[in-house]
Amino acid sequence: MLRENRHRQLLRLLREEGVLPVGQIAERLGVSEATARRDLDDLGKAGRLTRVYGGAVAREPVERPFAEEAVDDLADKEALARRAAAEVEDGDVVLLDIGTTTLQLARQLHGRKITVATSNLAVYEELKDDAEVTLVLLGGQVRPNYRSLVGHLTESSLGQLYADRLFLGTSGVLPDGRVLDTTDVEVPVKQAMLNSARQVVLLATARKFPGTGTARICGPQDIDVLITNQASDPDTLAVFREAGVEVAVEVVQA
């Protein structure tokens, strides 16, 4: 990536987060810590940020992204998102489901040379100013409360797409491996997504076992990879493994 681009992105990151350690800056910019340090020095000398021992602080006012506090198991979701981001390869076309877990994933995808297609309006907000990411919005009716697009337009858009990877969220996973959702209107969209991707990755934190939900999205046989965390019900995970699903269990440190 161009240094100029990196600098911009660094400042944007800092505006969002307020404070960041060098290690995370390096990781999220996809460069070594040495380079991250050099960038920090440059921008520090230019007065665009304040350098502190071990990282940097935003000089410009921090703009808090909307309802971040509304997310309950944020740490878990972040961990899953980091793991999911590692699955993504440069050049991929990635399809992101609605929900907050996939939003966390989007935040990990900044600066990647990929195409992101989504009906998740929070993901749009997150990635719209990223110069590297090509962003595609599916059509559909806006549902402000769920920050999503739904309807036959969404489904027909999906019919025109084929993604390398789909990252699917869920409201609950039953012991027999059924993947659920709470809102009926989202179901056909999710099912259309399943048909528009080569690989399907399900993101589900421990609290999604069994979680809630009334409508069945799919079964374990439709999933290729399940990313979850330690505390998840082992019996359910076994069901997924039996169905040939690659199960990745993340350890989340408190």
Added chain:
Amino acid sequence: MLRENRHRQLLRLLREEGVLPVGQIAERLGVSEATARRDLDDLGKAGRLTRVYGGAVAREPVERPFAEEAVDDLADKEALARRAAAEVEDGDVVLLDIGTTTLQLARQLHGRKITVATSNLAVYEELKDDAEVTLVLLGGQVRPNYRSLVGHLTESSLGQLYADRLFLGTSGVLPDGRVLDTTDVEVPVKQAMLNSARQVVLLATARKFPGTGTARICGPQDIDVLITNQASDPDTLAVFREAGVEVAVEVVQA
């Protein structure tokens, strides 16, 4: 390709992307990196762009056609938008083109019991939290600088819609009534819009006569209503009237 042409295209690319590495510039211009570098040097010396190691940055704040043009002839645009809003009836399905004029119209449509379909991301921002307006986004690739959606997804979404009214913006109207636009990728979208609406309303402030633009969107016969203001070229307006267009001329007080 002629060098002059290439330079123009390079600047346009840069305006859209903000930052670009030499490799991508060369590729998208269809020349070798050596030539791309020479072009960058020329334009850098002429002060048209800022050269950075490995690429180039658009001169000064990335030209946001929006932010700037939005304040240009704002009073005119507001007047046209008010008039246009009066055309809209409750229950209508309204299709809004990209651009700043239609954004002004969106501002006038708050609280109306209507459905708004658009590829204009500024309109989405404006109306997303409005409880009365049902908002439908067309799909497509996000172009952050123009705050629009483009591509075959946008066109195919339009194929699934039929609106009561289309409100069309333009970059210029020729004396013979041809309606123009500057950016090629938007043209098929606008044309698809023309085919998806019962009534077509063109919004064009005085400065759009003749304005700018290289690509033809449509002719006067495709327009049902033209909303413009006093200062517009009367000969051009006559052409529209002859073609059976209802021409509404707004008086704007300074």
Added chain:
DNA sequence: TCACAGTCGCGCAAAGTCGCTCACTCGCGC
């Protein structure tokens, strides 16, 4: 005060980019 873990700064090798030169093509006038 001291130990220790984490962070920083510097030198070095590798990779990428730049600027220069040179050969080639094309259009133009003689």
Added chain:
DNA sequence: GCGCGAGTGAGCGACTTTGCGCGACTGTGA
């Protein structure tokens, strides 16, 4: 046809940037 000049693409040495290792430094807790 032939030379001329402008523009382009390729090769090559010089330079810049990057990532890594190592020793010096800073902050924290005993």
